[in-house]
Amino acid sequence: MHKLEKSVNNITRAILNDYEGTRTIDEVKTFDHPDNEDIINIIESLRRIVFPGYFRNKSYRVYTVRNNISMILEDVIFKLIRQISIVLRYDEKYVMLNDDEINDNAERITFEFLDKLPKIREYIETDVQAAYDGDPAAFNKDEIIYSYPGLYAILVNRLAHELFLLGVPLIPRVMTEHAHSKTGIDIHPGATIGKNFFIDHGTGIVIGETTQIGDNVKVYQGVTLGALSTRGGQSLRNKKRHPTIEDNVTIYSGASILGGETVVGKNAVIGGNAFITRSVPAGAKVSIKNQELRYNFDSPIEQVEKADLDPEENWFYII
Amino acid sequence: MHKLEKSVNNITRAILNDYEGTRTIDEVKTFDHPDNEDIINIIESLRRIVFPGYFRNKSYRVYTVRNNISMILEDVIFKLIRQISIVLRYDEKYVMLNDDEINDNAERITFEFLDKLPKIREYIETDVQAAYDGDPAAFNKDEIIYSYPGLYAILVNRLAHELFLLGVPLIPRVMTEHAHSKTGIDIHPGATIGKNFFIDHGTGIVIGETTQIGDNVKVYQGVTLGALSTRGGQSLRNKKRHPTIEDNVTIYSGASILGGETVVGKNAVIGGNAFITRSVPAGAKVSIKNQELRYNFDSPIEQVEKADLDPEENWFYII
Amino acid sequence: MHKLEKSVNNITRAILNDYEGTRTIDEVKTFDHPDNEDIINIIESLRRIVFPGYFRNKSYRVYTVRNNISMILEDVIFKLIRQISIVLRYDEKYVMLNDDEINDNAERITFEFLDKLPKIREYIETDVQAAYDGDPAAFNKDEIIYSYPGLYAILVNRLAHELFLLGVPLIPRVMTEHAHSKTGIDIHPGATIGKNFFIDHGTGIVIGETTQIGDNVKVYQGVTLGALSTRGGQSLRNKKRHPTIEDNVTIYSGASILGGETVVGKNAVIGGNAFITRSVPAGAKVSIKNQELRYNFDSPIEQVEKADLDPEENWFYII
Numbered sequence: 043m044h045k046l047e048k049s050v051n052n053i054t055r056a057i058l059n060d061y062e063g064t065r066t067i068d069e070v071k072t073f074d075h076p077d078n079e080d081i082i083n084i085i086e087s088l089r090r091i092v093f094p095g096y097f098r099n100k101s102y103r104v105y106t107v108r109n110n111i112s113m114i115l116e117d118v119i120f121k122l123i124r125q126i127s128i129v130l131r132y133d134e135k136y137v138m139l140n141d142d143e144i145n146d147n148a149e150r151i152t153f154e155f156l157d158k159l160p161k162i163r164e165y166i167e168t169d170v171q172a173a174y175d176g177d178p179a180a181f182n183k184d185e186i187i188y189s190y191p192g193l194y195a196i197l198v199n200r201l202a203h204e205l206f207l208l209g210v211p212l213i214p215r216v217m218t219e220h221a222h223s224k225t226g227i228d229i230h231p232g233a234t235i236g237k238n239f240f241i242d243h244g245t246g247i248v249i250g251e252t253t254q255i256g257d258n259v260k261v262y263q264g265v266t267l268g269a270l271s272t273r274g275g276q277s278l279r280n281k282k283r284h285p286t287i288e289d290n291v292t293i294y295s296g297a298s299i300l301g302g303e304t305v306v307g308k309n310a311v312i313g314g315n316a317f318i319t320r321s322v323p324a325g326a327k328v329s330i331k332n333q334e335l336r337y338n339f340d341s342p343i344e345q346v347e348k349a350d351l352d353p354e355e356n357w358f359y360i361i
Numbered sequence: 362m363h364k365l366e367k368s369v370n371n372i373t374r375a376i377l378n379d380y381e382g383t384r385t386i387d388e389v390k391t392f393d394h395p396d397n398e399d400i401i402n403i404i405e406s407l408r409r410i411v412f413p414g415y416f417r418n419k420s421y422r423v424y425t426v427r428n429n430i431s432m433i434l435e436d437v438i439f440k441l442i443r444q445i446s447i448v449l450r451y452d453e454k455y456v457m458l459n460d461d462e463i464n465d466n467a468e469r470i471t472f473e474f475l476d477k478l479p480k481i482r483e484y485i486e487t488d489v490q491a492a493y494d495g496d497p498a499a500f501n502k503d504e505i506i507y508s509y510p511g512l513y514a515i516l517v518n519r520l521a522h523e524l525f526l527l528g529v530p531l532i533p534r535v536m537t538e539h540a541h542s543k544t545g546i547d548i549h550p551g552a553t554i555g556k557n558f559f560i561d562h563g564t565g566i567v568i569g570e571t572t573q574i575g576d577n578v579k580v581y582q583g584v585t586l587g588a589l590s591t592r593g594g595q596s597l598r599n600k601k602r603h604p605t606i607e608d609n610v611t612i613y614s615g616a617s618i619l620g621g622e623t624v625v626g627k628n629a630v631i632g633g634n635a636f637i638t639r640s641v642p643a644g645a646k647v648s649i650k651n652q653e654l655r656y657n658f659d660s661p662i663e664q665v666e667k668a669d670l671d672p673e674e675n676w677f678y679i680i
Numbered sequence: 681m682h683k684l685e686k687s688v689n690n691i692t693r694a695i696l697n698d699y700e701g702t703r704t705i706d707e708v709k710t711f712d713h714p715d716n717e718d719i720i721n722i723i724e725s726l727r728r729i730v731f732p733g734y735f736r737n738k739s740y741r742v743y744t745v746r747n748n749i750s751m752i753l754e755d756v757i758f759k760l761i762r763q764i765s766i767v768l769r770y771d772e773k774y775v776m777l778n779d780d781e782i783n784d785n786a787e788r789i790t791f792e793f794l795d796k797l798p799k800i801r802e803y804i805e806t807d808v809q810a811a812y813d814g815d816p817a818a819f820n821k822d823e824i825i826y827s828y829p830g831l832y833a834i835l836v837n838r839l840a841h842e843l844f845l846l847g848v849p850l851i852p853r854v855m856t857e858h859a860h861s862k863t864g865i866d867i868h869p870g871a872t873i874g875k876n877f878f879i880d881h882g883t884g885i886v887i888g889e890t891t892q893i894g895d896n897v898k899v900y901q902g903v904t905l906g907a908l909s910t911r912g913g914q915s916l917r918n919k920k921r922h923p924t925i926e927d928n929v930t931i932y933s934g935a936s937i938l939g940g941e942t943v944v945g946k947n948a949v950i951g952g953n954a955f956i957t958r959s960v961p962a963g964a965k966v967s968i969k970n971q972e973l974r975y976n977f978d979s980p981i982e983q984v985e986k987a988d989l990d991p992e993e994n995w996f997y998i999i
Contacts, residue, residue, distance in 0.1 A: 046757075046787065049757075049787075049791045050750070050753065050754060050757060053753060053757075053791065053794045053795070053797075054749060054750045054753055056795070056797070056798060057729060057749055057753070057797055057798065058749065059798075060797070060798040060801055061732060065801065065802075065805050066805060066808070066809065066821065067730075067731055067801070067804065067805050067808055067821070067825065068732060068733075075733065075734055075822075076826065078826065091376060092386075093386055094380055094387060095387075095394065096394055111373060111376055111377065112369070112373045115369065115372060115373055115376070116369060119365075119369060119372075132819070132820060132822065149365065149368075153368045153372065156372045157372070157375070159372075159375070159376055159379070160375060160376065160378075160379040163379055163384065163386070164384075166386065167384045167385060167386050170385070170386055171385065174595070175594050175595065176594055177594070178588075178594060178595055178596070178597035178598045178600075178602065179549060179551070179569070179570045179598075180595070181451070181530055181531065181534070182451060182530075182531075183385065183386070184394075184451065184531065185530075185531050185534055187386065188395065188397065188531065188534075188535055189531070189534045189535045189538040190538070191538060191541060191542065211819055211820075211823070212819065212820075212822065212823050212826065212827070215819070215823055215826075215827045216826055216827045219827040219828070219829060222829060222883070223829065223862050223863065224542050225542065226545050226564070226565075226864050226883050226884075228881050228883060228901075230817060232817070243547050243567045245541070245545050245547060245564065245565045245567070245864070245883065245884070246564070246565045246583075246864075246883045246884045246901065246902060248881045248883070248901055248933075250817070251817045263547075263565065263567055263585070264565060264583070264884075264902070266901070266933060268933075269816075275813050275814055275815070275816060276812070276813065276816055276818070277816070278816035279816045279817075281816075283816065295567075295585060295587075295617070296617075298933070298934075298952065314617065314636070315636065316971065316973060317952070317953065317971050318973075322975075323975075325977050326975045326976070326977060327975070327976040327977070328973055328974070328975055329973070329974045329976075330971050330972070330973060330974070331971065331972040331973070331974060333635070333636050333649050333650065334649070334650040335635065335637075335647055335648070335649060335650070336647070336648045336649070336650060337641075337642075337645045337646070337647055338645070338646040338648075339644050339645055339646070410695060411705075412705055413699055413706060414706075414713065415713055430692060430695055430696065431688070431692045434688065434691060434692055434695070435688060438684075438688060438691075468684065468687075472687045472691065475691045476691070476694070478691075478694070478695055478698070479694060479695065479697075479698040482698055482703065482705070483703075485705065486703045486704060486705050489704070489705055490704065493914070494913050494914065495913055496913070497907075497913060497914055497915070497916035497917045497919075497921065498868060498870070498888070498889045498917075499914070500770070500849055500850065500853070501770060501849075501850075502704065502705070503713075503770065503850065504849075504850050504853055506705070507714065507716065507850065507853075507854055508850070508853045508854045508857040509857070510857060510860060510861065543861050544861065545864050545883070545884075562866050562886045564860070564864050564866060564883065564884045564886070565883075565884045565902075582866075582884065582886055582904070583884060583902070614886075614904060614906075614936070615936075633936065633955070634955065652954070652955050652968050652969065653968070653969040654954065654956075654966055654967070654968060654969070655966070655967045655968070655969060656960075656961075656964045656965070656966055657964070657965040657967075658963050658964060658965070
C-alpha cells in the first residue's frame with residue numbers, strides 16, 4: 043500500500059510537471075468553459091418543445107401544456123444564457139466587454155433565438171411530412187418523430203443554424219456533433235436547408251458549412267456535399283466551398299457533389315455513387331455508367347459473362 | 362429581472378399560440394406515448410438474459426441465477442406490457458378495444474415474445490461463433506460479446522424482428538434505431554436473418570425491411586441491401602422491395618445489392634463496391650472491373666502509369 | 681394476476697432450462713467479468729487529465745489543479761487495476777497465477793501505462809494543431825477539443841494502443857469500440873499512428889489492427905485501411921494484414937488501401953474513392969479515372985452529354 047501511494051504520487055508529479063511546460067492544450071483560461079452536458083440538455087428540452095407531448099411517458103393534455111412548457115422554457119433560458127455568456131468570450135467582438143455587458147448580449151441572443159422556435163416548428167412539420175411521403179417503410183408519423191435519425195439530425199441543424207446565424211461560437215458545432223454522434227449524419231451548423239427535407243438512413247452523410255439546400259430535397263446515406271479541396275486550410279475560411287442544391291432535387295446513396303461553384307438545378311436527380319464536380323442543369327437525371335462486372339466460378343464449367351444491366355431501367359436507385 | 366420575466370412570458374405565449382394552430386405534429390392524443398428510455402432498458406435487460414453473467418461486474422454463479430433472472434424478467438414483463446399497451450392503439454385492429462382488452466392483448470404478445478428467447482439464444486450463439494471464426498483480430502468470444510458492434514446490431518434485430526412478427530407497432534423500429542445509433546448499422550426489424558450471421562466493422566450498413574438472408578452470411582461495412590427505387594413512396598408499402606441472400610454468401614465492403622426480385626444464390630461472393638441490380642447465380646464470384654488509376658508526380662520527371670492489378674488475385678477484398 | 685404469475689414462472693423455467701444446455705455463451709466462469717461502464721469512466725477521466733480544465737463547467741485555476749488531478753488519478757488507478765486484474769485471466773500467461781500475483785501484475789501494468797500519459801499528451805497536442813491547420817471550418821482549438829469526433833477517436837486509440845502494447849486483453853478493444861460507437865470511426869487498438877494525425881468528418885473510417893501510420897497524415901470520411909482478404913480467419917492472426925502509410929500522406933474520402941505489403945510512400949496523395957492494393961511510390965498523386973456520366977432529361981428536347989471534367993483540376997477532392 044505504501045508502494046502504491048508512492049506510485050500515485052510519482053504519476054501525479056509527472057503529470058503536473060507536464061502541465062508546467064508550454065503545451066498549447068494547457069492555456070490557463072481566465073474564463074469558464076462551456077459544458078457539453080448542458081448543451082445536450084438544451085437540445086433535448088427544445089425537442090420536447092418542438093414536439094409537444096412526445097418524449098415523455100405521460101399523457102399530453104391541453105390544460106397542462108402551459109405549465110409544462112414554461113417550466114421547460116425557463117430551464118432552457120437559464121442554461122442557454124449561461125452557456126452563451128461563456129462562449130461569447132471566444133469572439134474578439136465581445137472579449138473586452140465586462141460581465142454585465144456579456145450577460146446582456148447573451149440574454150439578447152437567447153431571446154432572439156427562441157423567437158425562431160415557431161418558424162423552426164413550421165419547417166420541422168414539413169420534414170416529418172416529407173419523411174412519411176418518401177419512405178414506404180414508415181408506419182406513421184409518430185414512428186418518424188420517435189425513431190428516424192434523419193429527422194433528429196435535421197432538427198438539431200435547424201436549431202444550431204439559428205444560433206450560428208446569431209454569431210454564437212462553438213455551441214452550434216457542439217450541437218451538430220452531438221447529432222453526428224447519435225446518427226452518423228454530419229451537417230455543419232452553417233448549412234442552410236429549405237423545407238420538406240428528407241434524409242433516409244443517413245449514416246455517412248456529410249454536408250459542409252457553406253452548402254445551400256432548397257425545398258423538397260431528398261438525400262440518402264453516404265452522400266457528401268463537400269469541398270473540392272481544403273488544401274488551403276484556414277485561408278479558405280468564410281469562402282463558399284460547398285455546393286448549392288436547388289428545389290426538388292434527389293441525391294441517391296453514395297453520391298458526392300463537390301465545390302462552391304457547383305449548382306444542381308431544380309428537379310435534378312443524382313444517381314447513386316455519382317461524383318459531381320460541375321453544375322448540373324435543371325431537370326437532368328445524372329447517372330454513372332454501368333459497371334462492368336466479372337463473374338468467376340470455381341465449378342468445372344467456367345463461365346464469364348458481362349453484366350448487361352438495362353441502363354434505362356436501373357440507372358437510379360436507392361436505400 | 363423584470364425584463365427577463367416579461368421575455369419569458371412572451372416566448373411562452375408565442376409557443377402556446379403556435380400550438381393552437383393546425384400543425385400535424387401537435388395532434389392531441391387521447392392516449393399515452395411510448396417511452397424510448399423504457400424500450401432501451403428492455404433491450405439491455407434482454408441482453409443480460411441472453412448472455413447470462415456478462416454485463417454485470419460480479420461473478421456469475423449458478424445458484425444465484427434463478428433469482429437474478431426472474432428479477433430481470435419481471436422487470437422486462439412489466440415494462441413491455443406497458444409499452445405494448447400504448448403502441449397497440451396505433452394499429453386500427455386494436456384502436457376500438459377498451460383498456461382491459463388492450464392489456465390482455467399486450468400480455469399475450471409479451472409472453473409469446475418471451476417464449477422465443479431460447480430460440481433467439483440458439484441463433485445468437487451461432488452468431489458469436491461466426492464472428493470468432495471470421496475475424497483474425499478476435500482475441501476470444503468474450504471480446505466479441507463485450508465489444509463487437511455487429512453482434513449488438515444482430516441481437517437487437519433478432520429481438521425486434523420477433524416483436525415485428527407479432528404485429529407490434531413502433532417499438533421494433535425504436536429498438537433497431539437505437540442499435541443503428543450505437544453501431545452505424547441500420548437493419549430494419551422486418552428483415553429476416555438466418556443463423557451464423559457475421560457483420561464486420563459494420564458502419565454504414567443498411568438492410569431493408571423485406572430483405573431475406575440465409576445461413577452463414579458475412580457482410581462488411583458500407584453494404585446496402587436496398588430497394589431499386591422508392592419513388593412510389595407509401596404505395597410500395599408491404600411489397601418485397603429488397604433482395605434475397607441465400608446461404609453461405611459473402612458481401613464485401615461498399616457493395617450494393619438492390620431490388621425485391623434480386624436473388625444472390627448460395628455460396629456466391631460479391632466483391633467490394635459492386636453494384637448489383639439483378640440476380641447472381643449460385644457459386645458466382647462477382648467483382649468490378651479494376652479501376653484505371655492515374656499517377657501524377659510534381660517532381661521534374663513526369664510519370665504516368667496505369668495500374669495493372671492482377672484481377673485474379675485482387676478482385677475480392679475486405680476489411 | 682394468478683395467470684400472470686404462472687406465465688412469469690413458465691418463462692423463467694424455460695430460460696433456466698436453456699441455460700442448463702451446452703451453449704458456448706453460457707460457460708460458467710470462475711472469475712469476474714470486466715465492466716464496460718468502468719472502462720468508459722476510465723476513458724473520460726483520462727480525457728480530463730489530457731485536457732486539463734476542459735469537460736468541467738468550472739474555472740481552471742492553477743492552484744486547484746494538484747488536488748483535482750490526484751483525485752481523478754486515484755480513481756483511474758483503482759478502477760484500472762481492478763479491470764486489468766479481471767482481464768489478465770483471459771491470457772494463458774497469467775491464468776495460473778494466484779490473486780496476489782495477478783494483482784501485482786495489474787498494478788505494474790497500470791503504472792507503466794500511466795507513465796505514458798505525458799507522451800500521449802505530447803502527441804495529442806500535435807493532433808489538435810493538425811486539425812486546426814487542416815480544416816477551414818475550425819473556429820478555434822477549443823472547438824476541436826470539445827466537438828471534433830476525429831480527435832476523440834485518435835485520443836482513445838492513443839490510450840488503448842498503450843494498453844495493447846502492454847499485453848492487456850479485451851480492455852483496449854472495449855475502449856476503441858466505445859469511440860467507434862460515438863464517432864463512426866473504427867480504429868483497432870493495434871494500429872500504430874504517428875504525430876499530427878488529422879481525421880475529418882470520419883464516419884465510416886476503418887483502420888485495421890496491423891496498420892502503420894507515419895507523421896502528418898490526413899484521412900477523410902469513409903476511408904478503409906484494410907486487409908485484402910480475411911478468408912483465412914483465425915489462421916491469419918498476428919500476421920501483418922494491413923497497409924503502411926508513410927509521412928505526409930493525404931487520403932481522400934471513400935478510398936480503400938488494402939493489404940499487409942502495401943506501402944504508400946511519403947508525400948503521396950490518394951484521391952477519393954481510389955481502390956489501392958499495391959504500393960504507391962513516394963510523391964505520387966493517385967486518382968481514379970473520371971466517371972463517364974449519363975444525363976437524361978424528361979423534357980421534349982432529349983439531350984445526352986458526356987461529362988468532360990478536367991482531370992488535371994479535379995482528380996483530388998475532399999470533405
